[in-house]
Amino acid sequence: MESAFERLLSAARELKPSVIANKSDLAKYLNESPQSITNWQTRGIPKSKLLSVARAIGISAEWLETGAGAMVPLSAGLGPAITTPQRPVVVVESDEDIQHEVFAIPRYKVKASAGSGEPVFEIDTEGTPNYCRSGWALKNGFKPDSLFSIVAAGDSMEPTIPDGASLIVHRTSEIANGKVHVICRGTQCYVKRLFAQMDGSVLVRSDNQDIYKDLTVSPDDTDALHVVGLVVSVSFNL
Numbered sequence: 001m002e003s004a005f006e007r008l009l010s011a012a013r014e015l016k017p018s019v020i021a022n023k024s025d026l027a028k029y030l031n032e033s034p035q036s037i038t039n040w041q042t043r044g045i046p047k048s049k050l051l052s053v054a055r056a057i058g059i060s061a062e063w064l065e066t067g068a069g070a071m072v073p074l075s076a077g078l079g080p081a082i083t084t085p086q087r088p089v090v091v092v093e094s095d096e097d098i099q100h101e102v103f104a105i106p107r108y109k110v111k112a113s114a115g116s117g118e119p120v121f122e123i124d125t126e127g128t129p130n131y132c133r134s135g136w137a138l139k140n141g142f143k144p145d146s147l148f149s150i151v152a153a154g155d156s157m158e159p160t161i162p163d164g165a166s167l168i169v170h171r172t173s174e175i176a177n178g179k180v181h182v183i184c185r186g187t188q189c190y191v192k193r194l195f196a197q198m199d200g201s202v203l204v205r206s207d208n209q210d211i212y213k214d215l216t217v218s219p220d221d222t223d224a225l226h227v228v229g230l231v232v233s234v235s236f237n238l
Contacts, residue, residue, distance in 0.1 A: 004050075004064055005041045011059045011071055030056055103137075105130040105168060108148045110182060110189045110228055127151065130168055130235075140232065146171045148229070150182065156206040157191055161234055167191065168233035175202065175227060182228040185217070191231065 012020040012029070020026050027037040030053060040046075045053065045064070054061035060073045107127035110120070130149045137144055152165045157180070161167065169182050175196045183190055183204070195203040200219040206212035217225045 002067060003041075004045050004067075007064055007067060007071075008040075008045065008053065008057065008059075011064075012057050015058055015072075101134045102131050103134060103144045105132055105144075105147045105149050108150055110150060110184065121148070124150075130166060132168070142170050142232065147232075152191055156208050156212045157193075158208045160207045161191060161231075162236050165234050165236035167231050169229040170232045171229040173227045174230075176230055180231040182231065184226040184228060186223045189228065194227070 023037050027034045050065050051061045054064045059071050063069050063071050106129050107124040109122045109124045149168050152161050175194050181194050193205040202217045204215040
């Protein structure tokens with residue numbers, strides 16, 4: 001009768017052929033000593049190790065222990081299952097329906113100023129505000145009056161931000177390296193990923209690199225770069 005260790009070594013060779021060919025390879029892969037692996041072979045795999053070993057190789061713990069069922073679980077490759085509790089969806093018909101722990105985030109139209117000054121914020125009267133939980137803002141260090149929402153346009157930030165996505169933005173002029181920001185330059189405003197450089201310049205990057213190329217804006221550029229805020233939440237329909 002095939003032992004659990006024999007099943008383990010056979011499965012490891014089948015599923016990890018490029019890294020596991022023998023007991024020595026198995027020991028290295030599992031971060032176990034060669035002596036421990038030898039003990040497993042002669043005495044059996046400790047029950048306390050079955051689950052972690054099965055996960056490491058990508059096999060069913062039940063199959064490893066008993067030989068019953070499928071070697072590879074049906075959920076393999078799907079990642080961890082959802083364990084968070086369900087949260088109710090509340091429909092808000094008017095501001096009067098807003099619960100005390102929820103606040104409205106205004107939707108703006110961000111426009112570049114006529115000159116080289118700061119961007120201009122205009123309330124989007126046709127759009128509807130977003131609503132957020134106060135606990136979420138507090139947890140992330142955001143003051144409610146520093147948040148606003150806008151609608152993304154275009155494909156330059158796909159697949160991260162598709163056309164028409166709703167963005168919640170934390171108003172700040174500071175750059176968080178590698179994060180997505182709302183910026184204005186010249187007479188236009190954009191949603192881009194920013195990287196501050198050692199020489200004081202800023203690398204402006206679109207996530208859709210197949211179409212849009214990087215742009216570097218130097219400190220003495222005639223078209224000043226204004227950082228409007230940091231994108232902190234994105235929502236869109238699948």
